[in-house]
Amino acid sequence: MIRTTPPRPAAVEELFPKLGALRGVTTRLHPRPGCPDTAVSSIGGPLLWPADEPWPVCTESHRRGRGYRIADIRRGRRVLMEAWARDRPDDDERALLTELDRRHRAPDVADTDPIPLISLLQLYRRDVPGLAEGPDGCDLLQLLWCPFEAHGPTRHGLSLHVRWRRSDQVTQPRADAPQPSLVGFQGSVAEPCVLHPEQVVTYPYIGSLPSRLSKRIESWEAAQERMAEKHGLQDELVTYHHDLSIPQGCRVGGYPSWHTTDPHPMGCEACAAPMTLLLTVDSSEWDGAHGSWMPTEEWSVPGRLRDRCPTKLTVGRDGVLNLFACPVDAGHPHRWSLQ
Ligand SMILES: [Zn+2]
Ligand SMILES: [Zn+2]
Incomplete structure (x- = not known):
């Protein structure tokens, strides 16, 4: 559409x-919720990533042992969506949402333990008119970030990772992406969206x-x-x-x-x-x-x-x-x- x-x-x-x-x-x-796969441009969808290429991680020193569980965030969004599609959240749903909204601790995680970055988007030039050409004929732009706002001199900054690649060189893509056990803010986790440029x-x-x-x-x-x-x-x-x-x-x-x-x-x-x-x-x-x-x-x-x-x-x-x-x-x- x-x-x-x-x-x-x-x-x-x-x-x-x-x-x-x-x-x-x-x-x-125009991102809208959908089920993108690695072969299409998406926000929050899976990235086309070679199985033999290390997944980028954040090693910058900051607290990462307290935050939200990705599965809770996604479930909470689903509950809300279904509730609003019907009418509004009922008492049971509100109680569940409060529970899913809770922050958790991972006491064993040290401040410099590498945590996997999470995907923001991937854009193929064939899908997105106006997307500038990448270096060396790269046609696929991938953007990832650390799910904590805790970087740089302010200690509140974002940490982004930009990756350009040639999609035809990915012959053995990895099946799934590693995920951090906790994220610092719920808005770091994008819902899988397909695009309508x-x-x-x-x-x-x-x-x-x-x-x-x-x-x-x-x-x-x-x-x-x-x-x-x-x-x-x-x-x-x-x-x-x-x-x-x-x-x-x-x-x-x-x-x-x-x-x-x-x-x-x-x-x-x-x-x-x-x-x-x-x-x-x-x-x-x-x-x-x-x-x-x-x-x-x-x-x-x-x-x-x-x-x-x-x-x-x-x-x-x-x-x-x-x-x-x-x-x-x-x-x-x-x-x-x-x-
Ligand atoms: Zn330059
Ligand atoms: Zn980080």
Whole structure:
């Protein structure tokens, strides 16, 4: 089933013709629960991984002996889904959910014991228009992470592992992936989702635009706001940031949003070239407020069954993870930013 982004609520290039020269394309992935196998692109699905290649692990020193069980997380989600499909959770289900929500201890696990990373996504270039070519003809991009937010100088950062590979070179794939016994946060475990890629038009983040243009957009937004207040239509307020520039949801290519840090240049650590956005992992597919990015196919779904977080991933504080690549050499190290 396809997913279709509705037309934008304002014709932004008619309002601001200078945006025409900055028009870009991004591919919304539209993840939805399914049963992906290793041969297809997915979020939270199994990765095509050679049986003789070690599975990546986290060895960075941090606590890893307290957390949630993956089986509990998945069961809790299933219970909730079935309850909402019927009506709402009953008392028995609520008690079960409280039990499944409990954190557990693994007292024997030391702070540097290697723990297997868990899969975030894999993307085949044949499935995802706009996915940049990997190094040395690689056609498959795989992203894994440590299921604890406990890395780097802040001790709260993410640890990502990016792997490009040539899918035709995987002749003996491994049957299943190792799993950590506990994860630090429930949003680290993605539900298996199949993808429904759709290319849409996009424009740069407002703070990345030439300042005269961004000022004109801001004064247009201020006028919109005054109008909305006057007529009591605040819920339908359209803004460049929320509705007209960068789509919400997981996507490939296009422009990064910098809404929590303000723009800062991402230079390649190997060659200093300005890096480009490879992909975005978003904690939700559209905004709850008025949801202009909600695909038209969801409009007929009853509100309580409409799921704007089909992957169940939580990136930072319900934010987005932007992964950048070097446009000069795809083999140069990736960088990322959390927004
Ligand atoms: Zn870790
Ligand atoms: Zn580079």
